[in-house]
Amino acid sequence: MGLRNISLAATALVFAHAGAAFADSGSFGDWAVVCDNGRTCTAMGFGDLGEMGSSALLLLTRDAEAQAPPRVSLITAGTAATTLALSVDGVTPPGLAALPATPMADDDERRITELTPDQTRALLAVLANGRTLTLVEGRNPAAAISLRGSSAALRFVDDRQKRAGTVSALVARGARPASETPAPPAIPRVTAAPAVAQTRLPAMPTSALQGRLTDCDDDIAELGFAPEVARLGQGRLFWGIVCSRGAYNVIYRLFLTDDRGGDVRALELSYPSGETTSELMNISFEPATQTLSNFDKGRGLGDCGAITRWVWTGEAFTLQHQVLMPECQGVKPDQWPVSYRSR
Incomplete structure (x- = not known):
């Protein structure tokens, strides 16, 4: 199997695990196409x-x-x-x-x-x-x-x-x-909830959260990954807790809780394909914009995969944007085509 085929197989495995999909895309010989929701x-x-x-x-x-x-x-x-x-x-x-x-x-x-x-x-x-x-x-x-x-x-x-x-x-x-030629579909509007103060956040998952992680990698706690935790609004916390990892991807379980870490609910996110997932690779959360991002790497170079953003609207995390590169060809993410957009 050649390098290109190995890279494509790796990318496919990333998307299969993360719940993402290749949106409306295709690979044709030495070419690829990505079309967005518009x-x-x-x-x-x-x-x-x-x-x-x-x-x-x-x-x-x-x-x-x-x-x-x-x-x-x-x-x-x-x-x-x-x-x-x-x-x-x-x-x-x-x-x-x-x-x-x-x-x-x-x-x-x-x-x-x-x-x-x-x-x-x-x-x-x-x-x-x-x-x-x-x-x-x-x-x-x-x-x-x-x-x-x-x-x-x-x-x-x-x-x-x-x-x-x-x-x-x-x-x-x-x-x-x-x-x-028919008119394109309407582009959805997504509005973030107002930013809130991030003071007095818990440092470690509660026992209620820990009880939802019993099937994670046995040694994951020994690796010292800090959880991602943020306040979304009054009485609502977001948690991203590392559950497993690969050579170049760290996989987080996602939860919503009350301010004390109780009332634990799995956070389900939708990808452009309509598939849902409660696990994401390589996440970050920006409280100022209420934006959750992740990078599904197809390989260690980070030259293929998907970068996706969701915005907290006050009721749910709503898909906002995605760029996608289905081919591992040394292309930097700033040149990846858009596969999903919102206003």
Whole structure:
């Protein structure tokens, strides 16, 4: 089994344990797609995987509205401003011979190139039927992105956005007008409850909580993990207590209690798939925003998996946001596509 397949298997195991799912996503050859709950979709093509991560990442993003154009960004390694030329199987499409690649504001190890609408159309005209997209700096090839699976990935986007058969489809074009593309689903609104003081919190789980942890790892108490505890409101505490761990994931059991740690109830959270869980990996809670976050790592590098947020509304923890990377390809989380969003 190759590295990529091993990584995908590891990611699948993470999601199976945590209760998460791959939202509306798919993997196609060397490409992947993630679509969110508003039918915005991002197709991704990956460069060669080296010690420092992927040498390049192509992000093709399209919103769900009928007239929304596709947008293409390229993330490449490097620090100095330069230009890139793009070629597909040795041929440079019109307008793609000298593209600016500028350092990213928040990362001095990467550059970003954003294509104009005309440049995007020129690339899409040859992308789906090509074999390799080559990025060239001067006369030197800088990175190569395999196009194996790109056609299937773009057809997946057309299908999920209900554009197949319309003139605005990326690949699955037809004669129907773009106006026949249905409007996207409404994005839910999530409002956090007011922040409350975090004084006089208990330091250790009560006996009532301990009684709910009898099936945890035998040695977990010896490892000295402190519980996550926060006051959500009057008479309501949140608890996250470590129950088990793996090589790079720490798994917490989640509970709600009264101020004294009694009236223990398991906290059930919903993922974008609709699945529920009372366990999360690698959690943190931000009292100022009443936000619970977790990072389901697909492997130790943290370059695949999901990062999800829930907000305490005063009645329940409600799903707020998720980014997802189903492929372990050295991509940093700040470039992962959104798989769930709220307002």
